[in-house]
Amino acid sequence: MAHDDVKPAASLSHLPYADATRSVRHVFVRDYVTDAEIGVWEHEKDTRQKVRINVDLSVLENNDHHGDQLDKVVCYNDIVLNIQKIISQGHINLVETLAEEIATMTLVDNRVIGTRVRVEKLEAVEGAASVGVEIERHRYS
Template sequence: MTKLATETSGNVTPLRIADAARLTRHVFVRDLRLDAHIGVHRHEEGRAQPIIVNVDLTVTEGEETLNDSLANVVCYERVVNNIKDLVAQGHVRLVETLAESIAEDCFTDERVLAARVRIEKLDAIEEAHSVGIEIERLRPLPQN
């Protein structure tokens, strides 16, 4: 598998997700705002707080024709509904844990090659618009 991002003079080059040469497309979710039970601090327990979730997926186009059929694509509505289900499962202490769960869920579709997940907590630090994390995961190589 090719390296999806490279470092250039101390900065990270943006991920090239849609790529005609690699026959990949980009499926994304932007600024999904949800109320989540998340956090390690006592004042975060028992109450929901707003988060924003962004997801970028590198998806193989495959050989089949689209035929204007939802079955032939990775459905962003399914991705959103699965994120909502994960958030609804109950309190999660770390945003990292939630991000890993979201990425892992995206890989249940065999066409997903890479997943980048960004989660922002909007009310965690009063002086900041948001704080959070971003992860990027690649489809695990098959075990032989």
């Protein structure tokens, strides 16, 4: 197979977010697809369109083991629920704004030391599988 025949993956590639030497684990949400009121163009107002969201987190592990208890880990379901809350607040002009709001939301948890967020609009440009933005933010203390 020629190199040109390789189809790129829609997901973020594996990132070195987990690091046992620093007691860091990788928590992620991959290819979450939902509808959002997003866009600056007139035809994007008062309508919803499909977006795909990927979130990768670097999370500090506690010295105490999680003990198989949900309240001792960063929960990916909570991340999705909070993304839904952000989107439900109303129209957002830019994918950059949505990505920033998601990144800010993830960094509220002090265990999260780094976040990478990708937001893709799936129906915005004819002929393109998606268009969007990817950002990375870190907690500096």
